[in-house]
Amino acid sequence: MSARFHRRTVLAGLAGLAACDGRAESPSALAFAALKDVAPFPVGVCAESGQLADIGWRALVDRHFDRLTPEFEMKSEVVLRPDGGLVFDAGDRLASYAEQTGKRLHGHALIWYSQGAEGFAPLDGDRARFAAAYRTYIVEVAGRYRGRADGWDVVNEPVAEDGEGFRDCHWRRNLGMAYVEQAFVHAAEADPSAVRFLNEYNLESLPAKRRTFLRLLEDLLRRGAPVTGIGTQTHLSIEDDPATVRTAIAELGAYGLPVHVSELDISTQGRWDAGAERKQARLAAAVAEGIMALPPAQRYGLTLWGARDRDSWLTRPPRPPGDRPMLFDDQGAPKSALEALATVLAG
Ligand code: G3I
Numbered sequence: 139m140s141a142r143f144h145r146r147t148v149l150a151g152l153a154g155l156a157a158c159d160g161r162a163e164s165p166s167a168l169a170f171a172a173l174k175d176v177a178p179f180p181v182g183v184c185a186e187s188g189q190l191a192d193i194g195w196r197a198l199v200d201r202h203f204d205r206l207t208p209e210f211e212m213k214s215e216v217v218l219r220p221d222g223g224l225v226f227d228a229g230d231r232l233a234s235y236a237e238q239t240g241k242r243l244h245g246h247a248l249i250w251y252s253q254g255a256e257g258f259a260p261l262d263g264d265r266a267r268f269a270a271a272y273r274t275y276i277v278e279v280a281g282r283y284r285g286r287a288d289g290w291d292v293v294n295e296p297v298a299e300d301g302e303g304f305r306d307c308h309w310r311r312n313l314g315m316a317y318v319e320q321a322f323v324h325a326a327e328a329d330p331s332a333v334r335f336l337n338e339y340n341l342e343s344l345p346a347k348r349r350t351f352l353r354l355l356e357d358l359l360r361r362g363a364p365v366t367g368i369g370t371q372t373h374l375s376i377e378d379d380p381a382t383v384r385t386a387i388a389e390l391g392a393y394g395l396p397v398h399v400s401e402l403d404i405s406t407q408g409r410w411d412a413g414a415e416r417k418q419a420r421l422a423a424a425v426a427e428g429i430m431a432l433p434p435a436q437r438y439g440l441t442l443w444g445a446r447d448r449d450s451w452l453t454r455p456p457r458p459p460g461d462r463p464m465l466f467d468d469q470g471a472p473k474s475a476l477e478a479l480a481t482v483l484a485g
Pocket of ligand 1: 186188209215294371
């Protein structure tokens with residue numbers, strides 16, 4: 139059964155279910171639909187291999203999601219050993235779980251300013267050897283999952299925190315800003331079929347950061363760099379304005395490339411009351427509206443940066459307890475944000 143036909147069947151069933159009690163389509167009916175059946179594009183979730191032993195996590199993830207992003211186990215912090223060796227055990231476990239449960243895979247992240255320095259330290263200052271090792275790392279990691287990943291976050295977070303210019307990092311100190319373009323060239327060589335993303339955060343709340351990000355993207359595209367996707371992490375808080383979310387996705391979509399809302403969470407900043415839940419739901423709806431406003435070919439998908447509240451990086455030490463950033467609560471029950479998102483996706 140094609141996904142499109144399946145989705146229509148699910149929606150018709152939900153409408154029928156709602157109609158039989160005489161009310162307009164009941165949002166609560168959507169709250170219990172499988173998110174991946176309601177969405178007209180892949181809905182992903184981040185994962186770490188330790189979660190595969192969690193029965194509750196697997197039940198929720200197998201029901202609602204059809205794509206997996208390794209939260210950190212395909213990053214250099216796990217893959218690249220200090221002696222330069224590469225370790226893929228955890229990443230392989232996640233890739234196998236995805237394939238065994240009919241999920242797609244999104245690779246994250248090949249090059250990130252905040253990781254990889256230790257493994258490359260012996261090459262600092264030797265540009266030729268550094269560049270050769272840089273290519274080898276990218277080709278080895280992305281090549282290992284060749285044909286299995288829908289896409290890769292090739293370069294993650296190149297823009298300065300405040301949006302004024304670009305981050306300083308070991309990649310840039312050794313290769314100049316060419317590190318960005320070179321990463322895409324090597325990723326294209328490693329896996330030509332994967333969509334290659336430039337991925338960044340705070341593009342909604344910081345217009346200056348979005349402007350610098352888009353300036354970098356335009357420069358890369360002008361130079362013919364093989365960038366084929368735009369990732370907006372979309373780590374939000376309930377104090378964010380839903381309109382800025384829709385505006386940001388529309389601006390990113392103007393380049394005709396696939397857009398990935400790649401790491402959605404909506405921090406309630408330690409609060410949990412009716413007001414916080416309402417604000418969270420409004421923002422979740424705005425994200426869905428932003429994606430649905432894109433042409434279907436540009437809807438690469440939506441990835442939640444956690445399944446249940448307890449699975450979120452925002453609820454782990456050293457962060458204070460009490461945040462409720464996800465669509466499902468600690469027990470895996472849907473929250474208003476899930477219903478709001480599903481209602482928009484159901485059209
Ligand atoms: O699971 C191990 C645990 O067994 C061990 O005792 C502990 C101490 O070493 O580490 C645990 O792994 C940590 C893991 O989070 C799970 O908590 C890693 O050290 C830690 O580095 C990892 O942090 C991840 C972080 O990126 C850095 O890779 C977070 O999970 C992950 O949510 C976060 O995700 C980033 C995106 O990649 C990029 N955008 C921002 C986003 C949030 O920071």
